Amino acid sequence: MSQFTAKGGRGTLDPGLYFVATPIGSARDITLRALDILRDADVIAAEDTRTLRHLMDIHGVALGDRPLVAYHDHNGERIRPRLLRALAEGKSVAYASEAGTPLVADPGFQLSRAAIAAGYPVRTAPGPSAAIAALTVAGLPSDRFLFAGFPPTGGGRRKWLADLAAVRATLIFYESPKRVGELLGDLLSSLGNRQAVVCRELTKRFEEVTRGSLSDLAGGFADRDVKGEIVVLVDRGEEQIADEETVDEAMRKALMQMSVKDAAQAVAEAYGLQKRAAYQLALKIGGEE
Ligand code: SAM
Numbered sequence: 001m002s003q004f005t006a007k008g009g010r011g012t013l014d015p016g017l018y019f020v021a022t023p024i025g026s027a028r029d030i031t032l033r034a035l036d037i038l039r040d041a042d043v044i045a046a047e048d049t050r051t052l053r054h055l056m057d058i059h060g061v062a063l064g065d066r067p068l069v070a071y072h073d074h075n076g077e078r079i080r081p082r083l084l085r086a087l088a089e090g091k092s093v094a095y096a097s098e099a100g101t102p103l104v105a106d107p108g109f110q111l112s113r114a115a116i117a118a119g120y121p122v123r124t125a126p127g128p129s130a131a132i133a134a135l136t137v138a139g140l141p142s143d144r145f146l147f148a149g150f151p152p153t154g155g156g157r158r159k160w161l162a163d164l165a166a167v168r169a170t171l172i173f174y175e176s177p178k179r180v181g182e183l184l185g186d187l188l189s190s191l192g193n194r195q196a197v198v199c200r201e202l203t204k205r206f207e208e209v210t211r212g213s214l215s216d217l218a219g220g221f222a223d224r225d226v227k228g229e230i231v232v233l234v235d236r237g238e239e240q241i242a243d244e245e246t247v248d249e250a251m252r253k254a255l256m257q258m259s260v261k262d263a264a265q266a267v268a269e270a271y272g273l274q275k276r277a278a279y280q281l282a283l284k285i286g287g288e289e
Contacts, residue, residue, distance in 0.1 A: 013036075013037060013042075013092040015087070015091060015092050016087065016115075016121030016122065016123055017083075017087060017093050017115045017121070017123070018041060018092065018094045018095065018124065018125060019095055019096075019102045019103065019112070019122070019123070019125070020034045020038060020094050020095065020124070020125045020127075021034065021124070021126055021127030021128055021129065022052070022055055022096045022098075022099055022127070023100075023203070024099050024129070024130050024133060024202060024203055024229075025099075025202060025204035027055060027058050029127070029128050029203060030055070030059065030127065031125055031126075031127050033125045035059055036125075037125050038052075038056055038094055038096075039062075040092065041066070041092045041093060041094035042066065042086065042092050043066065043069065043086045043091055043093045044066060044067070044068045044093075044094050044095075045071040045079070045095045045096075046068065046069075046070065046071065046095070046097075047072045047097040047102075047106065047107055048070075049068050049069075051099070052068070052096050053068065069082065069083065072107050076111070080110065083111065084115065084120075087118070087120040088118070088120075099128075100128050100129045101127065101128065101129040104129050104131060105174050128203075130174065130199075130202060131147045131174070131231060133199075133202045133231075134172060134197070134199040134231035137202070138197040138199065138209070138211070139197065140197060140233050144169040144236075145169050145170040145171070146164070146167050148172060148173050149173070149174055150174045150176075151173055153179070158186075158190065161186055161187065161190035161191070164191065165190060165192075166269055166270060168236045168237075168269075168272075169236055170233055170234070170235060170236060171233065171234040171236075172231060172232075172233050173231070173233075173234075174230070174231060175230050175231075176230070177200075177226040177228055177229070181221040181223075181226070184196070184198070184214060184217050184218035184221050187214050187234055188214040191214070191234060191237060192214075193213050193215045194213070194214055194236075195211070195213060195235040196211075196213070196217055196233060196234045196235065197209060197211045197232070197233045198217060198230060198231075198232055199231040199232075200226070200229070201228040201229060206228060214234065239272045242271050247267065247273070248285065250271065251263060251285050252289075254266050254267055254282075255285060255286055255289070260282045260286050261279070261282075263286075264278040264281070264282040265278070267281075
């Protein structure tokens with residue numbers, strides 16, 4: 001047990017809703033402020049009450065006689081009013097998801113919306129999130145990234161992946177260990193052979209970071225019995241360099257289907273043009289036709 005002692009106590013926390021980030025592996029990756037909030041909040045809510053209880057025990061934070069309420073995807077509708085009532089009574093409510101940052105592929109969004117709509121303060125004790133941890137160690141460009149969450153498994157998966165092909169940013173996916181091989185294969189066919197990284201069990205004992213081309217990674221993970229928690233990251237694609245004729249042709253086609261503004265934006269994004277230049281080209285071609 002890490003002995004957590006600090007001043008504070010019940011009633012010292014301002015009223016409002018507090019989203020508390022918790023560790024994604026190593027229990028010591030919790031912030032001192034998160035522990036303060038867990039110690040001082042009037043009401044504690046958690047996606048998994050046992051996991052949070054255990055974390056509080058590890059750090060010597062007593063629950064005392066405070067309510068510890070389960071709030072997750074399956075009971076949100078029913079439990080939300082209870083948490084909002086506590087906020088209406090001027091209480092402080094702390095919410096933690098099972099691991100990492102609430103709302104990031106985890107419950108909390110509806111609760112935050114409801115609290116904001118009702119005018120209650122919403123605050124956070126920021127901390128670990130697997131997406132940011134993976135980006136930190138991946139070695140892929142970090143100036144621009146897109147968190148895509150879990151890819152859909154049913155119909156629409158191909159289109160969902162294809163839509164990401166034009167995004168000029170590092171792509172970050174969460175995936176179950178059972179499907180990581182399949183995901184790498186699908187990413188290869190949808191996005192081409194880009195550089196990618198598979199991060200497994202970050203901050204845990206069997207942490208593993210595997211870097212390579214999508215083709216190599218898809219081959220390497222195809223027959224592997226993968227265990228643990230996984231983040232997959234993919235580098236942005238090469239910018240398309242096109243000659244004037246190709247861009248003109250693309251703009252003509254776009255103008256047949258879209259407004260001048262939308263055509264300019266689509267062609268600018270596809271060919272990495274300045275928006276203003278693309279707009280002027282769209283006006284020129286549109287005027288000729
Ligand atoms: N809210 C969490 C966050 O901020 O990262 C994510 C919750 S989501 C339900 C769980 C997924 O996050 C896992 O399936 C995995 O993709 C990723 N994940 C969580 N912990 C991880 C870890 N230690 N290493 C790698 N991926 C992890």
